[in-house]
Amino acid sequence: MSNSLENLEQSFQDRIDRGEKIEPKDWMPDRYRKTHIRQISQHAHSEIVGMLPEGNWITRAPSLRRKVALLAKVQDEAGHGLYLYSATETLGITRDELTEQLLAGKAKYSSIFNYPTLSWADIGAIGWLVDGAAIINQVMLTRTSFGPYARAMVRICKEESFHQRQGFEIMLTLCRGTEAQKQMAQYALDRWWWPCLMMFGPPDAESTHTEQSMKWKIKLKTNDELRQQMVDQTVPQAELLGLTIPDPHLKWNESRGHYDFGEIDWDEFWRVVKGNGPCNKERLEARRKAWEEGAWVREAALAYAEKEAERTAVSAAV
Amino acid sequence: MKKQWPLWEIFIRSKNGLEHRHVGSLHAADAKMAMENARDVYTRRQEGVSIWVVPSKHITASNPDESGELFEPSMDKAYRHPTFYDLPDELKHM
Numbered sequence: 001m002s003n004s005l006e007n008l009e010q011s012f013q014d015r016i017d018r019g020e021k022i023e024p025k026d027w028m029p030d031r032y033r034k035t036h037i038r039q040i041s042q043h044a045h046s047e048i049v050g051m052l053p054e055g056n057w058i059t060r061a062p063s064l065r066r067k068v069a070l071l072a073k074v075q076d077e078a079g080h081g082l083y084l085y086s087a088t089e090t091l092g093i094t095r096d097e098l099t100e101q102l103l104a105g106k107a108k109y110s111s112i113f114n115y116p117t118l119s120w121a122d123i124g125a126i127g128w129l130v131d132g133a134a135i136i137n138q139v140m141l142t143r144t145s146f147g148p149y150a151r152a153m154v155r156i157c158k159e160e161s162f163h164q165r166q167g168f169e170i171m172l173t174l175c176r177g178t179e180a181q182k183q184m185a186q187y188a189l190d191r192w193w194w195p196c197l198m199m200f201g202p203p204d205a206e207s208t209h210t211e212q213s214m215k216w217k218i219k220l221k222t223n224d225e226l227r228q229q230m231v232d233q234t235v236p237q238a239e240l241l242g243l244t245i246p247d248p249h250l251k252w253n254e255s256r257g258h259y260d261f262g263e264i265d266w267d268e269f270w271r272v273v274k275g276n277g278p279c280n281k282e283r284l285e286a287r288r289k290a291w292e293e294g295a296w297v298r299e300a301a302l303a304y305a306e307k308e309a310e311r312t313a314v315s316a317a318v
Numbered sequence: 319m320k321k322q323w324p325l326w327e328i329f330i331r332s333k334n335g336l337e338h339r340h341v342g343s344l345h346a347a348d349a350k351m352a353m354e355n356a357r358d359v360y361t362r363r364q365e366g367v368s369i370w371v372v373p374s375k376h377i378t379a380s381n382p383d384e385s386g387e388l389f390e391p392s393m394d395k396a397y398r399h400p401t402f403y404d405l406p407d408e409l410k411h412m
Contacts, residue, residue, distance in 0.1 A: 026382045072362075079359050086343045089325070095345060096322055152342075159363070301347035302321060308348065 016217050021147040024090035032216055035209070037091050039218065040149050044084035045102045045109035047077045049283050053117040054126060062120060069166045070123065076163065080156045087148035103288050111269065112199050114277030121174055121188035127167015129196040133230050135160050137200065140226065145217040168237070175241045189238065190246045198269045200227040231259045325374040326352040330366035338370050
């Protein structure tokens with residue numbers, strides 16, 4: 001019985017254990033396929049929805065230099081969404097189906113984008129912290145077992161480092177500015193810090209997907225490990241800015257060689273995941289509007305292409 | 319189901335002297351749009367000097383389940399590699 005499902009699954013696992021990459025046409029367990037469709041599309045949706053909070057400030061950027069940087073960053077995010085949608089489509093699902101899952105609320109996107117961007121400093125905080133957290137996750141994912149996902153991550157990581165640097169530069173400028181500007185930077189950090197730590201997902205003990213994902217090398221580190229990495233790397237950066245991280249329990253732990261930090265409000269996390277964050281409705285509404293109002297453009301472009309193809313065929317026949 | 323824009327595979331030559339390499343795919347109504355989108359999506363940072371766009375449906379791919387048979391003929395032909403031939407050490411650089 002060399003073809004039994006069990007044997008196929010075993011040889012698939014052996015390939016993963018040997019460090020081989022899985023490519024779209026290779027045999028894979030159905031759950032591996034489904035997990036990837038869920039995870040990569042969620043990642044793609046996050047890039048696209050993530051354009052919205054930042055897009056909010058493009059017209060109000062304080063200088064042309066800031067404006068072109070922000071425009072380029074938001075454009076990158078559209079590109080990142082596209083790399084990821086393409087990777088998802090290799091698993092046998094269409095772009096339209098993916099979009100429809102998002103608009104129907106069936107597919108998730110990162111909860112961080114359900115928070116509002118209230119001041120210019122939020123654009124700095126997003127680049128510094130949200131992109132900082134994303135990079136930690138994405139650097140890990142460059143070594144993930146599914147080839148198209150790993151390749152998309154390599155591209156994205158290369159482009160993402162400018163995002164974080166421009167964010168940190170915004171924060172640095174504000175922190176070296178007037179008292180009011182520094183205050184604005186501090187308020188932004190206060191509001192974004194905890195949601196950023198939540199970006200890595202629920203604690204390991206409660207994470208339903210972690211064990212299988214580690215076995216399939218979809219993830220190579222657990223949520224809590226990545227979160228710790230984020231805290232450890234960000235504390236000295238906040239010190240450099242002269243800002244205070246809003247956590248009274250934050251303390252260097254000599255014996256662990258890591259920072260200890262306070263309890264995350266997981267009730268808030270689940271509230272936002274389940275659709276009741278400050279901007280969930282607004283974000284989905286914006287996506288729905290773009291999709292519906294763009295429908296005639298998609299149809300017209302296709303009709304034009306078909307007509308042109310017909311015309312070419314006719315003139316070739318003559 | 320509604321019709322979707324066809325899928326295109328994108329190949330980029332990073333500089334003259336190098337081959338075009340596959341970089342990814344995208345949807346576009348026609349070749350012109352595929353070209354413009356490829357420019358915007360895959361060459362935002364001077365990644366290329368030349369772009370090919372190819373309708374994905376025109377690519378015929380080998381079947382990974384048949385890789386064994388397909389590539390078997392090259393497995394036992396060590397004599398196609400330079401290291402197969404025993405030559406004296408005194409003979410350098412050959």
